[in-house]
Amino acid sequence: MRILVLGSGAREHAIITALLREDAGHEIVVAPGNAGIAEQVEVVHLDPSNGAVVTEYALENDVELVVVGPEAPLVTGVADPLRSRGIPVFGPGKAAAALEGSKTFAKRVMDAAGVPTGRATRVGTLDEAVTVLDEFGAPYVVKADGLAAGKGVLVTSDRDAAVEHVTYWLQHGSVLVEEHLEGPEVSLFFLSDGHTVVPLSPAQDSKRLRDGDEGPNTGGMGAYSPLPWLADRFGSEKDFVDEVLDTVATPTVRQLEHEGTPFIGLLYAGLILTEQGVRVIEFNARFGDPETQVVLPRLVTPLSGLLLAAATGSLGNHEAPRFVPTPAVTVVLASEGYPEAVVSGREITGLDDALAVAGVHVTHAATARLDDRLIATGGRVLSVVAEGKDFEEARGRVYEAVSRIRLEGSQHRTDIAARVAGGAR
Numbered sequence: 001m002r003i004l005v006l007g008s009g010a011r012e013h014a015i016i017t018a019l020l021r022e023d024a025g026h027e028i029v030v031a032p033g034n035a036g037i038a039e040q041v042e043v044v045h046l047d048p049s050n051g052a053v054v055t056e057y058a059l060e061n062d063v064e065l066v067v068v069g070p071e072a073p074l075v076t077g078v079a080d081p082l083r084s085r086g087i088p089v090f091g092p093g094k095a096a097a098a099l100e101g102s103k104t105f106a107k108r109v110m111d112a113a114g115v116p117t118g119r120a121t122r123v124g125t126l127d128e129a130v131t132v133l134d135e136f137g138a139p140y141v142v143k144a145d146g147l148a149a150g151k152g153v154l155v156t157s158d159r160d161a162a163v164e165h166v167t168y169w170l171q172h173g174s175v176l177v178e179e180h181l182e183g184p185e186v187s188l189f190f191l192s193d194g195h196t197v198v199p200l201s202p203a204q205d206s207k208r209l210r211d212g213d214e215g216p217n218t219g220g221m222g223a224y225s226p227l228p229w230l231a232d233r234f235g236s237e238k239d240f241v242d243e244v245l246d247t248v249a250t251p252t253v254r255q256l257e258h259e260g261t262p263f264i265g266l267l268y269a270g271l272i273l274t275e276q277g278v279r280v281i282e283f284n285a286r287f288g289d290p291e292t293q294v295v296l297p298r299l300v301t302p303l304s305g306l307l308l309a310a311a312t313g314s315l316g317n318h319e320a321p322r323f324v325p326t327p328a329v330t331v332v333l334a335s336e337g338y339p340e341a342v343v344s345g346r347e348i349t350g351l352d353d354a355l356a357v358a359g360v361h362v363t364h365a366a367t368a369r370l371d372d373r374l375i376a377t378g379g380r381v382l383s384v385v386a387e388g389k390d391f392e393e394a395r396g397r398v399y400e401a402v403s404r405i406r407l408e409g410s411q412h413r414t415d416i417a418a419r420v421a422g423g424a425r
């Protein structure tokens, strides 16, 4: 199949790695990609957010499937002109991508569909915000309504910091003040063809910068899959997944179908498992990063067939996604200063040594080639991924590989999957 992948991060590298692993002779083209992706597939220099240009390219080059990786082009509507010209595209149109692009929209859809989520109030002025903050009480949860590149959410017990966050984000639009929810977080992905919804395997992302879930929120510093501890609470992972399918994903997709704005693509449910039950903290309209780096290596069913079935309304006739039971762990290597003041432009060495560790592969996020040197060009630079027969082995491998990579000033967490490794399970 001739497939165009839009995006340039580790998520897109993970998607391309899974497509190549099928060994099905796919012709894959990426726009714009990164240094790691460019070693594997052809790069074209298109602006992924320019729907007209992407559509023209796809038509001229007989592209059979477009896979949209990041949220920004989805929210600005890159999928719409492609779909209207009959090109299969994995990724929702602008209207349905608002599930990620507008938290107010997402809350409205959840409310209409009866999906469990935290109470939230949208505020447009500081006065309103202060009243609502005091009504909900500490810890405070403040969220920018629109896309904020991972920087829009603040969870804090410091009222002044909450007010400051509100003040900042009110300059960019409205803000949501939300009830604080307590419990472990789970990321669960669903493929949707607009009507039929099928789940992938759950993962857990570590969003804070530092060990022990300390420090600022980031795009995600590491992840692992599956989540053996789900069985303690839900009987089995399958029971958990079925519950979220029935109470969250299917009602949401059906609501959007009913509203005439079908969701075609990946529905990412960010969940908190509270004492009172599962609650949605956010929806995303695309694969999660870094969760994708641990979910896709475990996928046995060919990814291209699943994405095409979603894009063409035929998921109901497609075999369900199957996963190996063995785990995958990923650790993100980030530049000095991430997430606030990224120092980029430094050289990365030791990758070949890292790749020599059994069961390890590396997906690139922000890398470029300068002559024969590999350079870090942004905040999250690499996702080092390891598979293993159990979590202990996968975790040992991933950290051995990370220790072999050198990038001056780089940061990574040392406690990814610590909870599930160590022989406890």
Ligand code: AMP
Binding pocket: 118, 141, 150, 153, 155, 178, 179, 180, 181, 182, 185, 207, 217, 270, 281, 282
């Ligand atoms: P989001 O960008 O919506 O995923 O939020 C980033 C992080 O903030 C989440 O992964 C949670 O750790 C935290 N968070 C978001 N909403 C809440 C909430 N209502 N209660 C507690 N923590 C939250």
Ligand code: GLY
Binding pocket: 205, 219, 220, 284, 287, 288, 289, 290, 291
């Ligand atoms: N890992 C969080 C996200 O993709 O939004």
